[in-house]
Amino acid sequence: MSSQSLEIGSVSIDRSAARYATKLAVIVLCLVLVAQIAVVAVLTGGPLPFTSVNAVPAEPDAAAWDDASTKTVSLDSQQMAQPYGGGSVDNVTVQAVTNDTHVAFRMEWEDPTADTEINEPNAYSDAAAVMLRSGSEPPVAMGAAGEPVNIWYWRSSWQHSESDPGGDMYSYPHPDNQTKPGEAAGNPLSQSSYNRYGQNYYATGYGSLTNAETQPVAANGERTEDGWAVAFQREHDANGEHDASFEEGEQMYLTYAVWNGSAGEANGEKSLSYQFLTLDTDDGTLSAADSDGGDSAEAERNDGVVASATESASWLVGAATNWPAAIVLATLAAWLVSYWRAKP
Incomplete structure (x- = not known):
């Protein structure tokens, strides 16, 4: 058996290619984790709510x-x-x-x-x-x-x-x-x-x-x-x-x-x-007041758009917060692709 290969049953694994693939897989794993954190922050953060202040000022330059x-x-x-x-x-x-x-x-x-x-x-x-x-x-x-x-x-x-x-x-x-x-x-x-x-x-x-x-x-x-x-x-x-x-x-x-x-x-x-x-x-928070007598059809259409966007965001948040399987699959795929490309 060559020192550059590892025999597991009938499967022969090249050590050098395996080390290279492992390094790349670790890098991919880190990138996926960083991407997960960023996506969750964006999807769950939204616009920052206006925070109440400790002392309400009576001066305009406070x-x-x-x-x-x-x-x-x-x-x-x-x-x-x-x-x-x-x-x-x-x-x-x-x-x-x-x-x-x-x-x-x-x-x-x-x-x-x-x-x-x-x-x-x-x-x-x-x-x-x-x-x-x-x-x-x-x-x-x-x-x-x-x-x-x-x-x-x-x-x-x-x-x-x-x-x-x-x-x-x-x-x-x-x-x-x-x-x-x-x-x-x-x-x-x-x-x-x-x-x-x-x-x-x-x-x-x-x-x-x-x-x-x-x-x-x-x-x-x-x-x-x-x-x-x-x-x-x-x-x-x-x-x-x-x-x-x-x-x-x-x-x-x-x-x-x-x-x-x-x-x-x-x-x-x-x-x-x-x-x-x-x-x-x-x-x-200050917002524009809703105008009375607006187009109800337009309002309903806008409500539908908002609801659809909300559902999509909820699905993405759920996917972003339940990624263990995706992380394992992405890491495994990176290892396999890197190994076969590096194998002599």
């Missing part, structure tokens, strides 16, 4: 926003009620984060001018708002009778004005209760100073904006390289009559508006989104 998913929302001019106008801001980038006790929304948009002073005629402040309603989707025109909305509002003059944010142009040499009736009456838009930069409002349609008795909303806005970033924060629980409810499983609808002071935008003249987003109150 590190917690770095990993938050973002959506860009298109804005248009307000054309539903007088005064029509606005539309100088094309879009706003929005984010949301949440934990067990708080929720926060962040808005960022381009605006080359920082309009923070309203101390002269025709001077208007930059501003931003989030409109929310839990349960059912409200009319985008600031709600309606029987369908109240909750509005969180921030104004740059409240936070960044170097003069009286209530308006120095009314500072005549007369008693303030005559020249500043809004301030004298306690109008929240006419205060001489602010220690909270977010206001909590309710509305049931245009012309019905009401300052809420409770003010649980915190807001902060900061200049970016090309515009503004604003963060709104609130506890999940609020006791106001129409405060948005962030209860688990409760559908939350929200939309956004921006005012550009240098474009003369104020009140109903604004850039706003006509598309609602929905908020997952469990993890803070």
Whole structure:
């Protein structure tokens, strides 16, 4: 018997070819295992869910926003009620984060001018708002009778004005209760100073904006390289009559508006989104709201596609996670092919 061969019954195995085949089989085995791990990771991982943060920030430059998913929302001019106008801001980038006790929304948009002073005629402040309603989707025109909305509002003059944010142009040499009736009456838009930069409002349609008795909303806005970033924060629980409810499983609808002071935008003249987003109150994910009255046939077709893709993915996951037989067969096949190719 040759030292280069091994006799097993009537079968003669070449030692050199067997060693070569074994080495290649080990390499193939390692590659198959790596491929299995990669496929399982891809098929079972999917898009990463938005992770709740430990501390929900009230500042737009907080590190917690770095990993938050973002959506860009298109804005248009307000054309539903007088005064029509606005539309100088094309879009706003929005984010949301949440934990067990708080929720926060962040808005960022381009605006080359920082309009923070309203101390002269025709001077208007930059501003931003989030409109929310839990349960059912409200009319985008600031709600309606029987369908109240909750509005969180921030104004740059409240936070960044170097003069009286209530308006120095009314500072005549007369008693303030005559020249500043809004301030004298306690109008929240006419205060001489602010220690909270977010206001909590309710509305049931245009012309019905009401300052809420409770003010649980915190807001902060900061200049970016090309515009503004604003963060709104609130506890999940609020006791106001129409405060948005962030209860688990409760559908939350929200939309956004921006005012550009240098474009003369104020009140109903604004850039706003006509598309609602929905908020997952469990993890803070923002998604486009489903449109009512859509094509049911198209929806069913899409559902079928999704179901088919889900079934295929499930089958692949099952195959990927039950590969022992495939690994043995692949290794054996690699050994046999390599052996017969190397055998003299």
